[in-house]
Amino acid sequence: MVDLGLSPPQDWRMNERFHGSFTQQEPIPEEGIEAALAVLRSGRLHRYNLAPDEAGEVALLEQEFAARVGAKYCLAVASGGYAMACGLRAIGVRPGDRVLTNAFTLAPVPGAIASVGAVPVFVGVTEGLVIDLDDLAAKADQAEVLMLSHMRGHICDMDRLMAICDAANVRVIEDCAHTMGAAWRGLPSGRHGVLGCYSCQTYKHVNSGEGGLLITDDEEVAARAVMLSGSYMLYGRHLAAPGSEVFERVKYDTPNVSGRMDHLRAAILRPQLRALDRQIARWNARYSVVEEGLRDTPGLHVVARREGEAFVGSSIQFLLLDWGEAAIAEALRRCADRGVELKWFGGAEPVAFTSRYDSWRYAPSEAMPATDRVLKGIVDMRLPLTFSLEDCALIARIIRAEVSAVHQSCNRAP
Numbered sequence: 001m002v003d004l005g006l007s008p009p010q011d012w013r014m015n016e017r018f019h020g021s022f023t024q025q026e027p028i029p030e031e032g033i034e035a036a037l038a039v040l041r042s043g044r045l046h047r048y049n050l051a052p053d054e055a056g057e058v059a060l061l062e063q064e065f066a067a068r069v070g071a072k073y074c075l076a077v078a079s080g081g082y083a084m085a086c087g088l089r090a091i092g093v094r095p096g097d098r099v100l101t102n103a104f105t106l107a108p109v110p111g112a113i114a115s116v117g118a119v120p121v122f123v124g125v126t127e128g129l130v131i132d133l134d135d136l137a138a139k140a141d142q143a144e145v146l147m148l149s150h151m152r153g154h155i156c157d158m159d160r161l162m163a164i165c166d167a168a169n170v171r172v173i174e175d176c177a178h179t180m181g182a183a184w185r186g187l188p189s190g191r192h193g194v195l196g197c198y199s200c201q202t203y204k205h206v207n208s209g210e211g212g213l214l215i216t217d218d219e220e221v222a223a224r225a226v227m228l229s230g231s232y233m234l235y236g237r238h239l240a241a242p243g244s245e246v247f248e249r250v251k252y253d254t255p256n257v258s259g260r261m262d263h264l265r266a267a268i269l270r271p272q273l274r275a276l277d278r279q280i281a282r283w284n285a286r287y288s289v290v291e292e293g294l295r296d297t298p299g300l301h302v303v304a305r306r307e308g309e310a311f312v313g314s315s316i317q318f319l320l321l322d323w324g325e326a327a328i329a330e331a332l333r334r335c336a337d338r339g340v341e342l343k344w345f346g347g348a349e350p351v352a353f354t355s356r357y358d359s360w361r362y363a364p365s366e367a368m369p370a371t372d373r374v375l376k377g378i379v380d381m382r383l384p385l386t387f388s389l390e391d392c393a394l395i396a397r398i399i400r401a402e403v404s405a406v407h408q409s410c411n412r413a414p
């Protein structure tokens with residue numbers, strides 16, 4: 001039982017300080033280190049450099065990930081951003097096309113759209129931190145593709161989203177950078193649209209430094225993605241790709257835009273994939289402790305999770321809705337002074353990993369006042385598994401105390 005420390009008197013707790021690092025992930029499992037050493041000793045790091053009868057770590061990773069999510073095809077690539085751009089190209093997005101996407105997401109998402117010469121059309125965010133489905137319905141006739149970002153792991157009503165998109169003939173690519181292992185009504189995130197894209201970058205749910213995965217059930221899209229990623233004519237060495245007859249149809253009109261994964265990273269990832277469900281339970285235990293600790297804090301909105309959403313609590317967000325900028329800055333400063341690193345999505349300029357849709361001058365957007373109000377209040381925090389449950393309770397106590405103190409003083413002000 002974790003002591004949330006909510007019972008008064010709490011004055012002594014004002015001296016508490018957190019000393020952990022919000023960017024410290026767990027080590028790579030020993031099994032992954034051993035497998036990586038074996039790859040290094042073999043000298044065969046390129047995915048198509050295989051000994052006779054060797055499947056190779058990359059092809060096995062693809063096969064295992066496809067099986068995990070129930071997809072027909074999987075391709076491992078260099079990054080999550082590459083997976084998204086490759087997916088856009090593979091479904092035929094061309095320069096000048098418009099692509100709907102979330103206003104609340106991170107730079108690589110509009111960046112992937114821009115990288116193929118397409119134009120992002122931003123869709124608003126709700127107080128539940130998911131895409132605004134009314135806004136999506138209103139804009140669905142403006143594009144033929146939606147790059148749906150399950151930003152920070154918040155999954156919208158996917159049944160309604162797919163109904164809107166199907167009715168408007170909008171194909172959906174899911175950006176699952178924050179939802180590997182999550183699901184909507186039992187269907188894994190990434191399995192709702194034509195394509196799912198995942199990131200294996202250090203701060204995601206599996207960590208190979210950099211890396212990405214792309215899944216689909218569409219044989220032609222899969223074959224194009226494999227060709228795009230730089231398979232030369234070696235696609236026969238894949239274990240989770242369509243048959244050669246599909247490649248025959250696409251191989252001469254699909255350019256090579258190299259972005260393969262290598263055996264070293266795949267070797268590190270395979271054991272992490274096997275441990276993913278265990279890790280998700282650990283993340284969610286930490287998330288619950290922080291969520292409970294923050295509940296009923298004056299001025300702070302805990303973000304409600306939707307029924308039907310099985311999420312991965314690898315980060316947590318809360319809202320300081322309608323607070324002034326100075327008050328938010330003061331609350332964040334006070335938390336930072338006590339070792340709690342919070343990120344704010346409301347700043348006019350992108351800082352580190354934060355950004356806003358209106359930061360991107362290459363993708364001008366109409367003003368979205370309701371979305372701006374939500375973005376202005378979003379506070380975001382990582383929950384690495386190196387934090388204990390007691391750490392999480394302490395972090396929540398610090399946020400609660402500092403947010404309450406600033407809120408109280410603002411309310412006292414004339």
Ligand SMILES: Cc1ncc(COP(=O)(O)O)c(C=O)c1O
Pocket residue numbers: 079080081082105106108109149150151152175177178198199200201210211212
């Ligand atoms: C929401 C979102 N989508 C996509 C990506 C892209 O992943 P990568 O860093 O592997 O390119 C990220 C990475 O931070 C992300 O946060």
